[in-house]
Amino acid sequence: MNNSFNVSEEVEEQDNNVEFNESGEVEEPKKGMYFILKQEIYAYYAKYTKQLGFAIAYRTQKVTRDGEVKYIGIEYCKERVKATLQKDGRYKLTIAALEHTHDLIPTDSRHFPMNKRILTPVKRRLEVNDAAGIGVARNFHSIVVEAGGYKALMFDEQDARNYIQNARRLRLGVGDAESITFYFHKMREENSNFYSTIDLDEDGCMRNLFWAHARSRAGYKAFGDVVSFDTTYLTNKYDMLFALFVGVNHHGQSILFGCGLLSNENTKIFVWLFKEWLSCMSDTSPKAIITDQCRTMQNAIEIVFP
Incomplete structure (x- = not known):
């Protein structure tokens, strides 16, 4: 017609x-x-x-x-x-x-x-499957089957492949990488106990970040027996994974032991983060870590905190 x-x-x-x-x-x-x-x-x-x-x-x-x-x-x-x-x-x-x-x-x-558009729940599904080692073709096909066919999706396999590739990097805007680097440098000049590290990929792009203020490092020495570790997706335009190391002081108040921005939730990235945090805290491991039921997170804990 x-x-x-x-x-x-x-x-x-x-x-x-x-x-x-x-x-x-x-x-x-x-x-x-x-x-x-x-x-x-x-x-x-x-x-x-x-x-x-x-x-x-x-x-x-x-x-x-x-x-x-x-x-x-x-x-x-x-x-x-x-x-x-x-x-x-x-x-x-x-x-x-x-x-x-x-x-x-x-x-x-x-x-x-x-x-073309990939909804946030589908993005999370692509990332989780990728972290589990599922190839892009199988990853995309599983979403096609669940959606009821190719016509039900507003993206194709190449879009999924591009998204997964970008998801392995931090979703930073123009000038943000320079701003982060400048901020870390400025904080170290103000206090030599400020700790920060940047993980780069093979192209020199920021992949993961970790930082801890001097107050966080001092607080861990006093109240670091038990640490709660959690991750959440930032509800801003970047939609990045934000990781928090948190403890409790003698007043029953939550205190921050360090922060991270992560490009993905796989074991390799969690191992990198835990090792950097442990190095920041003078290689002193906590007696217990409280986390959710994320398997990749548990695997990383077993590797870094045997």
């Missing part, structure tokens, strides 16, 4: 707002539609293009000297829409030219880069 269609730009303008049909799909763009924010235009058109089987290829906008966006244009081949800022502060679709030169297959829209 050919899904090509045309809508003339001479269609009478109407004071429309975006509507959804019973299946949750957005309606076809029409001249006269209103949007409050420019982000709403992008989100609406991206959803519309996705359900038809293509993706946004080009975006333009005109901004005044005071930073006000006067109009927005979004294009895909010959298809384009344009929204213009009105006096009431809303954006109005003034052009809705919907024309295609090829057949559209809605189910194929998941292959466009802008539509």
Whole structure:
């Protein structure tokens, strides 16, 4: 079936707002539609293009000297829409030219880069399987089976492979590596008992970090009989694994014995972290370590604290 269609730009303008049909799909763009924010235009058109089987290829906008966006244009081949800022502060679709030169297959829209997405629970599954030594092909196939088929996923095996490769490094933003290095250097200048170490991969990229303040090292000497070790994923844009060594002082208060940022949860990385922490604490092992039931963590403890 050919899904090509045309809508003339001479269609009478109407004071429309975006509507959804019973299946949750957005309606076809029409001249006269209103949007409050420019982000709403992008989100609406991206959803519309996705359900038809293509993706946004080009975006333009005109901004005044005071930073006000006067109009927005979004294009895909010959298809384009344009929204213009009105006096009431809303954006109005003034052009809705919907024309295609090829057949559209809605189910194929998941292959466009802008539509690809790996949800956080799936990311964790990929990482856990990778840490367990499961190859990428088997790892991805297990997720495909659980999801009910390839069409149920918004990513492919190469996306999974790329994610796993990146997951083995710290998810740092531009300039963050330099900022961390500068911070560690600054802290050591202020107090020589500040401890920090950086684990690099074969490409020289940061893979894991560990640091402990002088107060943490002093606290461990007094209250380091029992240590609680836990990991949690930071709920920020980096979504990194944060590791904590915690103890309890004579007032029953929690005290920090050290922190780590980890790229993965495999035995090798936990061994690296525990060895660095042990070195930081003058090779004095605790009498007991309290952890969760993570098997890779338990394996590392047996290796470093026999």
